[in-house]
Amino acid sequence: MTAEQTHIERETGKVLSRMGRKKGDLVPILQQLQQRLGYLPRQAMAEIARSLNIPEMDVYGVVTFYNQFRLTPPGRHSIRVCLGTACHMKGGYITLDAWKRRLDIGPGEITPDREFDLDTVACVGCCAMAPVTVVDDKAQGEVTPTRVDGILLPFQPEKEKEDGKDR
Amino acid sequence: MGKTGDSGPPQGGAPAFPEIRSRALARWHKLWDSGKPLILVGTATCGRAAGAMEVLRAIKEELGRQDLDCSVVEVGCMGHCYAEPIVTISKPGYPPICYGHVNEVIAGRLVREFIAGDDPCLEFVLGALEENELVPSFSDFPRARFERRIILKNCGYIDPTDIDHYLARGGYAALAKALGMPPEEIISEVKSAGLRGRGGGGFPTGEKWETCLRSPGRPKYVICNGDEGDPGAFMDRAILESDPHSVIEGMLIAGYASGARHGYIYVRAEYPLAVARVRTALRQARKLNLTGKNILGSNFSFDIRLFSGSGAFICGEETALIASIEGKPGIPRYRPPYPAVKGLNGKPTVINNVKTLACVRHIIENGAGWFAGIGSGKSKGTAVFALAGKVVSTGLAEVPMGTTLRQLIFDVGSGITGGKRFKAVQVGGPSGGCLPESALDLPIDFDSLQAAGAMMGSGGMVVLDEDDCMVELARYLTEFTQRESCGKCTLCRLGTKQMQEVLGEITAGKGRPGDIDMLIELAEDIKAGSLCGLGKTAPNPVLSTLRYFRDEYEVHLKEGRCPALMCRDLIAYYIIPERCERSCDACVGTCTMEAISTDKKRIKVIDQEKCVKCGTCLDACPPQYSAVVKLSPPDRVPA
Known part of the structure; x- marks a missing residue:
């Protein structure tokens, strides 16, 4: 077993030990585990199915039904572009294009260096500040293509510093 | 903050309500009058x-x-x-x-x-x-003449993480009063107040509670539907974040009246702060024995759990929401039986919207007659709207039912931004419709909006001006429903996909004759062939834009032109040489694509090959020059 697998097993066990074993506990279990791991690996889903005594497919079905759950590890920083009605009409789709160009990935993808993941979100309810992009859980208002570059700026030195350390 | 709530008397000691309240008042006065x-x-x-x-x-x-x-x-x-x-x-x-x-x-x-x-x-x-x-x-303020704050009364004035603030502003007094009334009396009070569901359906709340009370099966449940999924709506978020106890109190009264024992507050995943605020509020209410066993010394016991959604629009539909709490994918089921008869775990369940529950304490406190005296016709009380889009005063507004759209947008919302012309208002999210200027004098209530081809929905209002393309809006909203369709009904799953593709082609200038008829036909089929509200209302944006803005569709189809200059495939950005100021480089510097160059005469030129049509140059060009313009169709750009 790799270190990663051991980690997943330990975290899954921790969450399961605190929660009930009913089918109604499935979504909260998945939410808590994703909070710890950042995503829901296959190994964890299988373990949850065993523990709740339900078919693995039922777990997978729930995970893929809801937008919030991810099957792949997230990037270090998450960029979520709001595409609610107000954001769309104020140019949210143009902002999304700018993010796609800058990060060179599409929604649902992660940059090769795992620094950023990009996704869209239905509406974060900050319509008064449209167009909105949520950067690492902080909603940023009036994000136009020029502000995209501005938001990315502080991440650059952080990355370079890290890279320097690695070397 | 939240100190008293956390250091309250131990559970079981059942502090009397007057004692809880006077301590809260003392702290409140100390804060404001010290x-x-x-x-x-x-x-x-x-x-x-x-x-x-x-x-x-x-x-x-x-x-x-x-x-x-x-x-x-x-x-x-x-x-x-x-x-x-x-x-x-x-x-x-x-x-x-x-x-x-x-x-x-x-x-x-x-x-x-x-x-x-x-x-x-x-x-x-x-x-x-x-x-x-x-x-x-x-x-x-001019808007004050039209506003009437009832359920937003506390929002922005109290600390939502401190139960004492809520108590000091009269909170939980309605619960204390309700616990002294027989459940039937509360139901009849809510019925004669004329309270109808604020989630969009408009179903009489008292009847729901009564059905639940009379239906066999135990335990019964009360669910607060805080899965506010309509893009452009944020009233429930604001209430849960700013005054969570008003919703909890409403749930407790609903639970007492309908014979329920357990409650769930379902908050959508995209609202992490609302989730946190509700969690704190529930902990504080429990400490003061406002939830739990033998609430305030009565023989009524009720516990409330928080359930965080997982990002599925369809879970705003009540049967899908129940499926989601049961640990299943949120797929709606056929009704009847309605949840009030057979809901969560097959037991009678009351599901009410956040705002509906927030109204309850005011009805109990002030009486049914008072509530029924506000509003109009069959729609009583106030409506909370989220104003967004091209309106000056974006935000929340609470107005009596029957206020007109014009008053809401122009008096409360202070009109359109940038001196532009009003074009339409998108009401009720993806299930609602777009209403034009001619509908502005409609009173806002459950029935009038429906007759005009929109619906009240949960209360999201996105105001649109002359720069917004109605076909593109219809395409966007159809794409949204298409993505969020759970896939159970064929016509909702595939019909919306077809509609989205047809609309996509029209907005790209590739529409064909007969497309409009095809859209209308698809719309009727999707309405008839879908089980739940999502599918039944999915064609509304297309139908209402066709009803009021058909000419815009026709221009797209026949001339390959977008009259609002919004559809990106049908426009080009162009710098008018005569207007371009030679000494100004504003557009060159802001272009994120480096698509703008300066020619020999220092006039700026856009390279159409490189341009991604983001509009940054248009915003950057100083208003005294206004040299950057949008042209449609794109071939109007001189070679």
Whole structure:
């Protein structure tokens, strides 16, 4: 077993030990585990199915039904572009294009260096500040293509510093 | 903050309600009347997006530097989202004054000049909370004539993480009163108040409760539907973040009246702050025995759990929401039986929207007659709307039912931004419709809007101006429903996909004759062939835009032109050489694609191959030149 697998097993066990074993506990279990791991690996889903005594497919079905759950590890920083009605009409789709160009990935993808993941979100309810992009859980208002570059700026030195350390 | 709530008497000791309340009042008065200045900072999600947390930190730091004794309290959202971040200062000798568009610099100045000095910095004032001689108060605002704050009463005035603030403002008194009434009496009170579901359906709330009370099966449940999925709507978020106890109190009364034992508050995943605020509120209510066993010494027991959604629009539909709590994918089922008969775990379940539940305490407190006296015809009470889009005063507004759209948009919302012309208002999210200028004098109530081809929905209102393309809006909303369709019904799953593709082609200038008829045919089929509200209402945006803006569809189809200059495939950006100022380089510097170059005469030229049509150059071009224009169709750009 790799270190990663051991980690997943330990975290899954921790969450399961605190929660009930009913089918109604499935979504909260998945939410808590994703909070710890950042995503829901296959190994964890299988373990949850065993523990709740339900078919693995039922777990997978729930995970893929809801937008919030991810099957792949997230990037270090998450960029979520709001595409609610107000954001769309104020140019949210143009902002999304700018993010796609800058990060060179599409929604649902992660940059090769795992620094950023990009996704869209239905509406974060900050319509008064449209167009909105949520950067690492902080909603940023009036994000136009020029502000995209501005938001990315502080991440650059952080990355370079890290890279320097690695070397 | 939240200290008293956390150090309340141990459970089982059942403190009497008057005791709980008088302690809360004492703390509240100490906060407001102790002679110490008080600063309120609005830190709901909209405030945070505008920088409220940075403002809060700046205030605290400056208070520290100046060594000032001053209380700082985080409050929710007042509804004036256009002016966030908002700070309110109450200083002895002055009325409580509210400041808008506060940044860290202004925050520092307010502390130095108003708290430390005696200059109330009138240049940053938004309005005063009460009438006075010094500054205009909110009640002097033109919009105040149309507003009536009932369920938003506490929002932005109290600390949502401190139950004592809610108690001091009359909170939980309705619960205490209700516990002394027979459940049937509460139901008949709610019925004669004429309260109807605020989630969009408009079903009479009292009838729902009565059905649940009379239906066999135990335990019964009450679910608060806080899965506000309509894009463009944020009323429930603001209420849950700013005044969570008003919803909890409503749930408790609903539970008592309908014979329920357990409650769930279902909050959508995209609202992390609302989830946190509700969690805190529930913990504090439990400490004071306002939930749990033998509430306030009565024989009524009720517990409430928080359930966080996982990001599926369809879960706003009640049967899908129940499936989601049961641990299944959120796929709706056929009704009847309605949840009030057979709901969560097959037991009778009341599902009410956040705003519906927030109304309950006011009905119990003030009586059915009072509530029924507000509003119009068959729609009683107030409606809370989220104003967004091209309107000046974006934010929340609570108005009596029967207020017209014109009053809401032009008087409360202060009209259209940038002096543009009103075109339409998108009401009720993806299930609603777009209403044109001719519909502006419609009274806002459950029935009138439906007749006009829209619906009240949960209350999201996105205002659109002359720059917004109705075909593109219909395409966007159809794409949204298509993506969120759970896939159970074929016509909803595939019909919306077809519609989306047809609309996509029209907005790309590739539409074909007969497309409009095809859209209408698809719309009828999807309506007829879908089980739940999502599918049945999915064609509404297309049908309502076709009804009121058919000419726009025709121009797209026949001329390959977008009259609103929005559809990107049908426009091009062009710099008019005669207007371009040679010494100005504003557009060149802002172009993120480096698509703008300067020719020999220092006139700027856009390279159409490189241009991604983001519009940054148009915004950057100084208004005195207005050299950048959009042309449609794109081949109008001179070679």
